[in-house]
Amino acid sequence: xxxxxxxxxxxxxxxxxxxxxxSGLDLTVVEKLSPGGQVMNTYEVENYPGFEEPIAGWxxxxxxxxxxxxxxTEIVSGDVxxxxxxxxxxxxxxxxxxxxVMESRTVIAASGASYRRLGVPGEEQYIGHGVSFCATxxxxxxxxxxxxxxxxxxxxxxxxxxxxxxxxxVYLIHRRDKFRGVxxxxxxxxxxxxxxxxxxxxxxxxxxxxxxxGVSIKNVKTGVQSSLxxxxxxxxxxxxxxxxxxxxxxxxxxxxxxxDINMRTAVPGLFAAGDLRSGxxxxxxxxxxxxxxxxxEAYDYILGLT
Numbered sequence: 001x002x003x004x005x006x007x008x009x010x011x012x013x014x015x016x017x018x019x020x021x022x023s024g025l026d027l028t029v030v031e032k033l034s035p036g037g038q039v040m041n042t043y044e045v046e047n048y049p050g051f052e053e054p055i056a057g058w059x060x061x062x063x064x065x066x067x068x069x070x071x072x073t074e075i076v077s078g079d080v081x082x083x084x085x086x087x088x089x090x091x092x093x094x095x096x097x098x099x100x101v102m103e104s105r106t107v108i109a110a111s112g113a114s115y116r117r118l119g120v121p122g123e124e125q126y127i128g129h130g131v132s133f134c135a136t137x138x139x140x141x142x143x144x145x146x147x148x149x150x151x152x153x154x155x156x157x158x159x160x161x162x163x164x165x166x167x168x169x170v171y172l173i174h175r176r177d178k179f180r181g182v183x184x185x186x187x188x189x190x191x192x193x194x195x196x197x198x199x200x201x202x203x204x205x206x207x208x209x210x211x212x213x214g215v216s217i218k219n220v221k222t223g224v225q226s227s228l229x230x231x232x233x234x235x236x237x238x239x240x241x242x243x244x245x246x247x248x249x250x251x252x253x254x255x256x257x258x259x260d261i262n263m264r265t266a267v268p269g270l271f272a273a274g275d276l277r278s279g280x281x282x283x284x285x286x287x288x289x290x291x292x293x294x295x296x297e298a299y300d301y302i303l304g305l306t
Contacts, residue, residue, distance in 0.1 A: 001091065001103045001104060001105065002026055002027060002028055002102065002103065002104040002105070003020075003025040003026045003027055003104065003105050003106065003298075003302055004020050004025045004026070004027040004028075004104060004105070004106045004107070004108065004295070004298050004302075005027065005028055005029075005030060005092070005094050005102055005104040005106075005107050005108075006020070006027060006028070006029045006030070006107075006108045006110055007029075007030050007080050007083075007094070007107065007108065007109050007110060007111050007245075008029075008030075008031060008032075008037065008109070008110035008111035008112055008242075008274070009029050009031035009034075009035035009036065009037065009065070009075055009110075010035075010036065010037025010038065010039065010061075010110060010111075010112050010274060010275075010287065011037065011039060011061070011064065011274065011284045011285075011287040011288045011291065012108075012110035012112075012273035012274030012275075012287035012288065012290055012291035012294075013029055013031070013037075013108070013110035013111075013273070013274070013291060014029070014035065014061075014064040014065060014067075014068045014073075014291070015064070015273075015287070015288040015289075015291035015292050015295075016108050016110060016273060016291035016292065016294050016295040016298075017029050017068045017071075017073040017075075017291075017295075018064075018067060018068050018071060018073070018292075018295075019291070019292045019295035019296060020295040020298065020299070021068070021071040021072055021073055022071065023295065023296070023299040024299075025295075025298070025299060025302070027073070027074070028074045028075075028076060028102070028104075029068070029073055029074065029075045029076070030075075030076055030077075030078050030080055030094070030096075030102075031075060031076070031077060031078075032077075032078065032079045032080070032111070035061065035065040035075055036057075036058065036061030036062070036064075036065065037061065037112050038112060038113075038275070039057040039058075039060060039061050039284055040057055040058050040061055041057060041134045041136050041137055042056075042057030042136065042158075043056065043057065043135075043136040043158070043162050044056060044057070045057055045060055045284065047283070047284075047285070048060060048284055048285055049285060057136075060284070078096045078097070078098075079096060079097040080094060080095070080096060080097075080111075080245045081095045081096060081097045081245055082094075082095045082245050083095075083107055083109070083245055083246055083247065083270070084247065085247075085267055085268075085269065085270065090105070090268070090269060090305070091103050091104070091105065092104045092105070092106065092107045092269065092270070094107065105269065105301075105302050105305065106269045106270070106271070106298040106301055106302060107269065107270050107271070108263075108271045108272065108273060108291070108294045108295065108298060109243070109246060109257060109270070109271070109272040109273075109276060110272070110273045110274045110276070110287075110291060110294075111242040111243070111245075111274075111276055112239075112241075112242055112274055112275045112276060113239030113240055113241045113242055113275040113276055113280075113282070114239060114240055114242055115133040115235065115236070115238075115239060115240075116235075116237050116238040116239055116240050117235070118150065118203055118235060118237065120203055120204060120205050120206060121204075121205040121206065122205050122206030122207055122208065122212075123206055123235075125206075126206055126208060126211060126212045126233070129208075129210065129211040129212065130206075130208065130211045130212025130213075130230075130231065130232050130233055131206060131212060131233050131234075131235065132232065132233070132234050132235075133234070133235055133236070134159075134234075135149070135159035135160075135162045135163050135234050136159070136162060138232070138234075139162060139163050139165065139166045139167075140166055141166075141232070142163065142166050142167045142231055142232045143166045143167070144166075144167070144168050145166075145167055145168065145231040145232065146167060146168065146169045146170075146171075146229065146230050146231055146232075147163050147167045147169070147170050147171070147230055147231065147232040147233070147234060148170070148171040148172075148173055148198075148215055148228060148230045148232070148233050148234070149163065149170060149171070149172050149173065149234045149236060150173040150174070150203055150233070150234070150235055150236065150237060151173075151174065151235070151236035151237045151238075152174040152175070152176060152178075152179045152180050152181065153179070153180045153181050153236065153238070154180075154181040154182060154185055155236040156172070156174075156179075156181065156236035156237075157172075157179060157181040157185035157186060157188070157189050158181075158185060159234055159236055160172045160189060160195055160234075161185070161188050161189055161192060161195070163234070164192050164194040164195060167194065167232070168194065169194055169195075169196065170192075170194055170195045170196070171195075171196050171198050171228055171230065172189065172195055172196070172197050172198065173198045173201055173202075173203060173215075173217060174197070174198070174199055174200075174201070175200070175201065175202050175220060176199065176200065177199045177200050198217065198228070200219050200220050200221045200222075201217045201218065201219050201220065202217065202218055202220055203215050203216070203217055204216045204217060204218050204225070206233055207227070212230065212231065212232060212233050213229065213230075213231075214227050214228055214229045214230055215227065215228050215230060215233055239275060239282065240255070241254070241255055241256045241257065241275065241276035241277075242276060243255050243256065243257055243276050246270075247267060249266050249267065250265040250266050250267055250270065250272070252278050254278070256276060256277060256278035256279075256280070257272040257276050257277050257278060258278050259271070259272050259277055259278070262293060262297050263277075263290055263293050263294035263297055264297060268301070269298075269301055271294040271297055271298055272290075272294065273287060273290035273291040273293070273294040274286075274287035274290055274291065275287065277290065
């Protein structure tokens with residue numbers, strides 16, 4: 001039996017592992033995909049303390065992973081299907097999609113969040129054929145072409161600006177007349193002569209034959225419908241927490257995990273950190289801090305069992 005199982009190897013999970021290992025806990029990190037999480041797709045990170053110059057997302061997360069492994073962290077590949085606590089023994093049963101089960105005294109859920117979908121015609125059909133959720137991954141395919149980005153937060157602004165390295169024109173579509181992203185990112189977008197703002201507008205469909213050829217939009221104030229000819233369409237409208245494996249009693253109405261300030265959930269011994277938490281600001285430094293807090297709380301919880 002493990003002292004701690006950490007689900008997810010993003011900033012929160014890897015930091016939890018570092019703190020857990022240094023506390024002497026016998027732990028395992030379970031990651032569905034590859035260590036690093038969503039940050040791996042971030043072109044540059046310029047707000048993580050300790051780096052005078054911006055650092056590539058993959059570089060930052062590779063360093064976190066290397067640090068965790070150097071300390072002795074075991075990272076295994078797997079998809080967690082459910083987490084359940086035996087009320088009689090207090091032992092957690094972490095069941096994998098292949099039906100294998102791992103036992104642990106504590107669990108930290110740090111599985112992050114996935115990109116939210118628009119839910120419009122053509123979206124699912126053209127994923128990989130012009131529809132993308134990662135400009136860093138796919139931007140180079142659109143050299144000298146026309147792209148559209150939908151969203152109004154930090155990610156949408158960052159990715160729209162990144163696309164100007166390749167595309168000759170980028171439409172930035174937002175349903176409101178003001179962006180939610182921080183001012184420095186808004187200033188960059190406003191200063192680019194390659195970005196055209198399409199405000200007060202929503203996407204009604206993504207169109208094409210075998211690939212994306214355009215999008216249909218509607219102005220929410222005037223009701224006027226129009227279309228834009230584009231080669232690539234990038235969606236950045238938020239995230240849905242990856243919490244399908246967790247018990248309903250720890251989730252709110254949005255299926256985010258509810259915790260107190262110490263990352264404790266309603267289930268004793270079950271903690272959460274990072275983007276899946278209710279009210280998360282989805283910042284790397286915050287996820288790391290929450291991972292550290294969760295690991296220290298798990299250590300204190302285990303001490304209380306003896």
